[in-house]
């Protein structure tokens with residue numbers, strides 16, 4: 321497997337300075353274009369001198385039919401980091417689109433304002449801008465991801481943001497995934513992204529790109545409806561107890577690969593967290609999670625559980641050995657032909673989150 325920046329270590333060291341490529345933003349946002357018409361978009365972790373989110377929305381302002389773009393820039397306290405946020409004060413920008421007809425966001429068309437504080441997304445000044453926004457789109461600092469999402473939920477904002485898939489096992493984040501309040505977007509090819517950064521890249525030669533770090537397990541998270549999450553996963557395997565043994569501590573069978581979920585098993589199943597990329601709420605229901613803290617938080621839901629000496633607070637155990645985090649799911653009773661299909665565009669969707 322290719323080497324990757326160790327995100328756990330990066331989080332601890334608060335290594336948040338890596339920047340999203342324009343091509344990755346374009347590849348994801350092409351699926352959401354119809355949501356932006358007449359809307360105010362906020363990019364609130366974005367130095368406009370560097371951020372391709374600012375670039376994307378300012379250059380596509382007219383095409384998307386935006387009402388307003390707000391971008392806020394954090395004044396970094398740590399001078400060693402990549403960001404050149406060394407201006408005296410943090411700023412925020414507002415842009416109402418092209419005025420002189422050249423289809424380019426010129427400096428005189430962009431309103432520059434100074435914050436009193438440092439532009440922290442949690443500050444009162446930034447929260448006022450958040451309240452004004454309809455849709456928030458950015459790659460927030462991974463080290464503050466939970467807080468970042470909690471704030472979006474508190475202010476009931478629509479969003480498309482980048483985060484690490486490990487967030488799924490977090491005790492505050494998991495319930496949002498389980499309850500269909502957040503889901504995965506279209507994502508990065510192979511589940512890994514290349515971000516513009518000065519951090520040392522430990523990717524193997526074939527995966528290395530100059531001036532970038534390869535980050536594995538990154539994904540887009542959103543609460544905007546997308547057709548992807550209504551596509552049925554095509555299953556081809558059938559259940560047999562030898563191939564799909566039950567855990568020692570959960571009344572659920574173990575599945576190592578999402579593609580190998582048996583099509584005919586109606587009981588509880590433990591699947592890897594990468595399952596979330598294929599999750600269709602009409603096809604499966606999420607009941608819980610087996611991870612280190614799941615027992616404490618009762619995240620195994622209705623799945624019968626017996627404590628095991630090896631489970632360290634709730635990990636699934638198979639033949640006395642702990643397995644990686646597993647999401648506990650159950651097949652919905654619908655036949656495959658009953659799974660809703662959805663063409664992108666107008667119309668209401670089954671299982672839509674509250675709009």
Ligand SMILES: C[S@@+](CC[C@H](N)C(=O)[O-])C[C@H]1O[C@@H](n2cnc3c(N)ncnc32)[C@H](O)[C@@H]1O
Pocket residue numbers: 336337338339340364365366367370371372373394396403439440441442458459460461462464
């Ligand atoms: C992963 S980088 C992504 C930057 C940019 N959104 C992009 O995708 O190119 C996260 C950014 O959040 C900024 N940041 C860190 N802490 C912040 C905070 N408390 N409030 C706002 N921004 C913050 C960092 O300085 C960094 O530039």
